[in-house]
Amino acid sequence: MNRHSQAAVMFLLGAALLHAGSTGLYLRYVKAGLQPLLLASGAVLSVGALATVWYERRRHRTRQQTHEGHVHEGHAHESDAHEGVAGEGDAHGGHAHPEPRVSWLLLLPLLALILVAPPALGSYSALRSGTALQKPYGLGPLPGSSGPAQLSVVDYASRAAYGNGRSLGGRTVRVTGFLALDGSGQPYLVRMALNCCAADAQPVKIGLTGQLPPVLRPDAWLEVTGTYASRLERDPVNGGPIPYLRVGSVRPVPVPHDPYDETWNN
Known part of the structure; x- marks a missing residue:
């Protein structure tokens, strides 16, 4: 799960909380007095997800600009520049440790919240x-x-x-x-x-x-x-x-x- 996938899951979870908090669905889980906290949590998750996407796009643009700057520094050191950029790419990409696959389990409570509305206790x-x-x-x-x-x-x-x-x-x-x-x-x-x-x-x-x-x-x-x-x-x-x-x-x-x-x- 990369950063964009994490942001997508976080945004969906925030949207689900906002949906539950703005309808009667949340009453199947918590008491009515907790509605403001539920809405605040959904808003924070949604904003955090959007901020993550914005930060990743900004970092990607910065890398591209840095790469172009190294390429145009001079033809005399072109080979060295390419090796430095390649090494930088490996450091940031090839040798990066991906997040564990178990993080996809975060989708389970999200699906349960969206698809399953438990009946009230009887x-x-x-x-x-x-x-x-x-x-x-x-x-x-x-x-x-x-x-x-x-x-x-x-x-x-x-x-x-x-x-x-x-x-x-x-x-x-x-x-x-x-x-x-x-x-x-x-x-x-x-x-x-x-x-x-x-x-x-x-x-x-x-x-x-x-x-x-x-x-x-x-x-x-x-x-x-x-x-x-x-x-x-x-x-x-x-x-x-x-x-x-x-x-x-x-x-x-x-x-x-x-x-x-x-x-x-x-």
Whole structure:
């Protein structure tokens, strides 16, 4: 891989990062807050690749000018000049050590980023990982003053598990997540929470009870409207708390633009 090939790979990688960062594709890999850093990285790689091409072209022109200068120095030392130029060419070209072929492996993550968009983690991962719910520092007032309060899975689970539902004030809530069914058929509303990227995603689970649909399909995204249920159980994986929500109504919804929940216990 010569310098021009390196620049091409670096430019393609930078362009792929810019594409992922300017669309929703990056949300499959990292949380939304990292978008500026992703765009900055793509810009730096692209500019670095263009600078490498410019530097190589400039160096090539300098070599040509130096060669022409040696040729026109004088016919008396023409043979010596040719030998010096040849020796210089050998030093720069013939005896140069090429970059190792293993550097072409840099194309693999590039192809993976361009060709493969991994699906968001679902019920299979959620049921094999313990809940990531932790005690919050504080619980503020519910959003809005009337009607169902729109809460994230993490927000409702925190209020129900650690506040005994007091901060919910008897309000009806609306929570969106995907469905997971354990071995006994118990349904859970789940959202995978991110700390940094999809590699460290962990589930936060809410048990569902009450008026449930007769047919439940794992990984289906649902908007659940209901009220606080005092039932609380322990996750069999890590012993973490899993609060419950008494279901009043359920509505299927499409997969959200950002399938992960970044609302860690604030």
